[in-house]
Amino acid sequence: MKALVTNHSIATRLLNLGLGRSIGRGVGLSEIAVPTISDDEILVKVRAVALNPTDYKHIDVISPPGSIVGCDYAGEVVNIGKNARGDWKVGDRVAGAVHGGLYPDRGAFAEYLKVPGDLAWKPPVNMSDAEAATYGVSAVTGMLALNARLGIPWADEGKGAQGVSGNGAAVLIYAGSTSAGLFSIQLAKAAGYTVVTTASPHSFDLVKKYGADKVFDYHSSAAADDVVKEFPNITCAVDCFSEGNSTEFCANVLKNKGGKVVTLLDQGKSKTPGVQYELIMAYTVFGHAFQWLPPIGPKFEAKTSDRKALARFYESLPRLTEMVKPPPVSTINGGFDGILAGVDKLRKGQVSGSKLVVHL
Template sequence: MPQNSAAVLPAPYADLVVRDADYTAPAAGELVIRNRAVAVNPLDEIKQSTGDLMYKWLPHPAVLGEDVAGDVVEIGPGVTGFHVGDRVVAYAVGMEKGRNHTAEGGFQLYSVVEAQLTARIPDDLAFEDVVVLPLAISTAASALFQKDQLGLDHPTAGGHHPAPRQSVLVWGGSTSVGSNAIQLAVAAGYRVVTTASPHNHDRMRALGAEHVVDYRSPSAVSDLLTLLDDQTVAGIFAVGTGSAEPCLTIAIATGARRLCLASPSVSMSTLPRRRSLLALSRFGLQMASRVAPLMVRSRLRGIRTRFVWGSSLMTNEVGPMLWNDFLPKALADRSYVTAPRAEVVGTGLQSIQPALDAVREGASATKFVVLL
């Protein structure tokens, strides 16, 4: 049996500790992969920094991590389409409710993953490049295509679409989620308008965005309204802290009926990495003062506004559509770009904690990756 190790969160607010871990065989519908690269996400850092504010159901010690890429080493009953030795990328869901929180975490050498959330990758695609995708692309797909979110048409790998008849606004295009939302919306046949810092504008156009606006510009909202004038706006996806309010204004002005939110209105990075009732109370009051008026305004205007959770595609048709049908083909024919850019910050499980520290410091159009 393979010898497993994991970077474990031993207690709230603690640093990760590398220790031996059990190897778990796959159940029906599952695979075990030997991770060759993992990426870190703000959710991992938030869980470490805020204790039980998020993922209250996750016990300690905990194995965090959602983005994994590596080789298939064992296949569970009923799984088809995969073979031992396949190179894959997968969305590890051990942090979610009702999962095996230890075996299905990403920050370890061997992870159990759902076959329906796993995609084969080409031999010449580096693990460190493709591992930036799982949580980001899953969140973007859930927002764009789930019927209870924007409900857009599904994408086609390498497909050729007629001239787009409808537009989608993605506020926050240079984020991990935004970069994937742009590509998915374009692959589904929509015209995409997005926002980003000026130094990322060319990168956004390369991903398929037709127009890019500087989100920090005082005229950002009016500029976007000009670009969307006389367009049918199929939906608006707000990514990033502070994006909800301007996106709602645009939805009202353009007649868009659906607005999806990926980020809270107040950044959790403002919370100290320790237990502080005062800081939590202040954060809660700020959230309530921002979210409640937003939701009331949305309802009064007849706009369906909802937050998205990346793992929700596990329970509907969007998961298999994305991971089993679209992504393997799109990666194989190079019609899909692995974005954002991967920055390798170390090798070995001991490098994951410095990567989390780097996430807390912030990054633009970059995801931090550790090789295993």
């Protein structure tokens, strides 16, 4: 099969890390063997893939040579392991995420991929492959932050907290117009929470369309104080940007009551009394330990509870797509060349307000 496979040496990756930019392409189209599935896995013919910033970060720095890149996919089941969970049949539509960029036989930017049967979901018939492919890393990040870390009720459990009219629980979603932000807004709303978010003014209508109750312009120096004045009892936040002063902004909102800020990048320890930071890494949902840039890079332990959370989320997702909708989709043509062009757009910061999807 054809697949996009990484080729940067460790020296080049460390240089890229130090420079904060990419030298060389780092990935190329290769002919490799179709993955061999285990008894608990299914084999998927990939029809569409969604792109994430993590894809170029893996290409530039993280991925060892010979790794298949890509996480988010939608496609068709073509083979099923004898013990695979999920009641799959050959020909079923399927979507989800895999831990792309670290392994020679597992990644979404390929003609075929393998995935455990219980870690994928079945899109409804009225959803396109492009839309289905978006429920990968971004959706999983929102689920992991809200349900697995902050203890917000699951979307299929009904209204778990009083909403705006009941002066009930509120949650802050920083950077609500990102894909992870839009999914987080919807999952929190499905649980009955009042959703407070930040965005640029040009994205106010977008985040409100996806369910945000109140949106603040993060450019304003008074924005954090304004949030506190209107929502003084917020005790949980998801920082979907996790750069610059975004996490400090969240901490300032929570400082009156204390609480937890879930971050997507490491922000160190909180300097705000009573406020805790917790880093999440979406790849922990696959249930295996991994390391970046071995032997010197960070190690991540296997988390069985996170794997169970992903299985639960994807099992319930087909029933939730009316209230947890895909983000706006921008389709790129060109197959594998289109993937490379799209990843480069993400690398250059040229994507806003939509999810890039490529049909294979």
